[in-house]
Amino acid sequence: MANGGADAGNGGGEGTRRSVLVTGGAGFIGTHTALQLLEKGYDVTAVDNFHNSVPEALERVRHIVGPALSTRLHFILGDLTIKEDLEKVFAAKRYDAVIHFAGLKAVGESVAHPEMYNRNNIVGTVNLYDAMKEHGCNKLVFSSSATVYGQPEKVPCVEDSALKALNPYGRTKLYLEEMLRDYQHANPEGRTILLRYFNPIGAHESGEIGEDPRGIPNNLLPYIQQVAVGRLPVLNVYGHDYRTRDGTAVRDYIHVVDLASGHIAALEKLFATPDIGCVAYNLGTGRGTTVLEMVHAFEKAYGKKIPIKMCPRRPGDSEEVYASTEKAERELGWRAQYGVEEMCRDQWKWAAKNPYGYRGSADKKD
Numbered sequence: 139m140a141n142g143g144a145d146a147g148n149g150g151g152e153g154t155r156r157s158v159l160v161t162g163g164a165g166f167i168g169t170h171t172a173l174q175l176l177e178k179g180y181d182v183t184a185v186d187n188f189h190n191s192v193p194e195a196l197e198r199v200r201h202i203v204g205p206a207l208s209t210r211l212h213f214i215l216g217d218l219t220i221k222e223d224l225e226k227v228f229a230a231k232r233y234d235a236v237i238h239f240a241g242l243k244a245v246g247e248s249v250a251h252p253e254m255y256n257r258n259n260i261v262g263t264v265n266l267y268d269a270m271k272e273h274g275c276n277k278l279v280f281s282s283s284a285t286v287y288g289q290p291e292k293v294p295c296v297e298d299s300a301l302k303a304l305n306p307y308g309r310t311k312l313y314l315e316e317m318l319r320d321y322q323h324a325n326p327e328g329r330t331i332l333l334r335y336f337n338p339i340g341a342h343e344s345g346e347i348g349e350d351p352r353g354i355p356n357n358l359l360p361y362i363q364q365v366a367v368g369r370l371p372v373l374n375v376y377g378h379d380y381r382t383r384d385g386t387a388v389r390d391y392i393h394v395v396d397l398a399s400g401h402i403a404a405l406e407k408l409f410a411t412p413d414i415g416c417v418a419y420n421l422g423t424g425r426g427t428t429v430l431e432m433v434h435a436f437e438k439a440y441g442k443k444i445p446i447k448m449c450p451r452r453p454g455d456s457e458e459v460y461a462s463t464e465k466a467e468r469e470l471g472w473r474a475q476y477g478v479e480e481m482c483r484d485q486w487k488w489a490a491k492n493p494y495g496y497r498g499s500a501d502k503k504d
């Protein structure tokens with residue numbers, strides 16, 4: 139768990155409770171983070187355009203935290219690419235910090251529609267930064283990704299490794315990291331943390347909130363989950379000739395609840411460190427798991443076999459990616475608590491309760 143007291147967001151009384159703007163707050167990682175922020179005593183404003191999420195997700199967050207904390211969760215419907223929407227967001231309140239999740243994240247879609255990714259991810263972030271500057275908010279936690287390491291030549295990935303983008307999605311993250319470093323250089327009073335997520339999976343232990351991708355999932359665990367609930371017939375395992383323990387590719391899967399607590403730790407670091415500048419941290423577990431190991435871990439939680447089909451490698455995939463977690467442990471006082479067993483347990487709990495995600499049934503899907 140993140141360090142810090144139970145009411146770390148409440149800087150000493152009702153009137154001084156810290157207020158955090160969470161962009162993309164209705165999404166997978168945004169909901170889990172909003173929940174922990176509320177539990178930590180922060181006042182949370184989520185802004186989202188529901189491009190890849192639904193209002194029900196925030197209703198579930200309210201349900202989990204209960205009526206008292208729910209009053210501290212505010213929502214504004216808005217699109218970061220529309221400056222007027224951001225004006226509305228910043229006119230509503232003064233924010234002590236921003237956690238910026240809003241973005242598009244599907245690699246394949248970014249190859250087909252790079253202009254959409256640049257417009258949304260880059261223009262949205264430029265607009266957000268301008269609005270923050272205009273309204274005197276200088277603390278930002280930005281969602282970056284392990285994708286900025288490209289196909290790493292050496293693992294574990296350390297924060298000062300060479301960076302490289304392999305696709306338009308990755309290029310938006312790499313560019314935004316560089317842009318935020320430039321902005322920091324020009325505005326030294328700013329405080330920015332870039333969090334490079336490895337592979338977030340799992341769900342809140344209640345099984346009430348989780349990942350709900352539209353269409354056929356690209357990522358491993360959402361795909362396995364849909365096979366388990368009968369929405370897809372078989373898992374295609376992409377690549378079984380890698381130089382790994384069992385021939386399948388290795389990734390660093392991290393429980394979304396751990397990832398959320400990493401954001402609380404980053405936020406607390408920003409509040410505590412006036413001269414932090416712009417710093418990147420990996421959020422992973424430091425442990426690599428193969429595709430087949432993940433399938434077996436899920437089967438253990440699910441209690442049945444997942445049918446699999448061995449397929450050729452997926453173009454652009456790396457053989458082995460996992461994080462060095464030393465910097466986050468040392469400087470943020472944060473480390474992941476959960477292993478793949480808990481990740482799969484909670485992923486299955488979410489799937490079993492919500493086989494069609496937030497939309498409830500097959501007919502309402504998409």
Ligand SMILES: NC(=O)c1ccc[n+]([C@@H]2O[C@H](COP(=O)([O-])OP(=O)(O)OC[C@H]3O[C@@H](n4cnc5c(N)ncnc54)[C@H](O)[C@@H]3O)[C@@H](O)[C@H]2O)c1
Pocket residue numbers: 161162163164165166167168185186187188189190191216217218219238239240241242243258262281282283284335336337338
């Ligand atoms: N989930 C992952 O595997 C992963 C890995 C690395 C990095 N990230 C990054 O973390 C962030 C959050 O990811 P997630 O998994 O929660 O994704 P998500 O799609 O579930 O959440 C993103 C949210 O942002 C909203 N949004 C997108 N564009 C917007 C805009 N212009 N204005 C307002 N709202 C907008 C979407 O509707 C969605 O609710 C993203 O920036 C993503 O690139 C995710």
Ligand SMILES: O=c1ccn([C@@H]2O[C@H](COP(=O)(O)OP(=O)(O)O[C@H]3O[C@H](CO)[C@@H](O)[C@H](O)[C@H]3O)[C@@H](O)[C@H]2O)c(=O)[nH]1
Pocket residue numbers: 243245283284285286335336337338356357358359361373374375376377387388389429452455
């Ligand atoms: O149906 C599937 C889906 C995935 N895989 C394999 O599972 C592993 C993990 O794949 P996936 O879940 O898609 O994660 P990554 O390819 O590691 O990419 C994710 O994690 C990166 C690091 O956070 C982000 O940059 C990317 O945007 C995000 O898609 C890879 O070896 C895939 O080939 C399969 O075998 N079958």
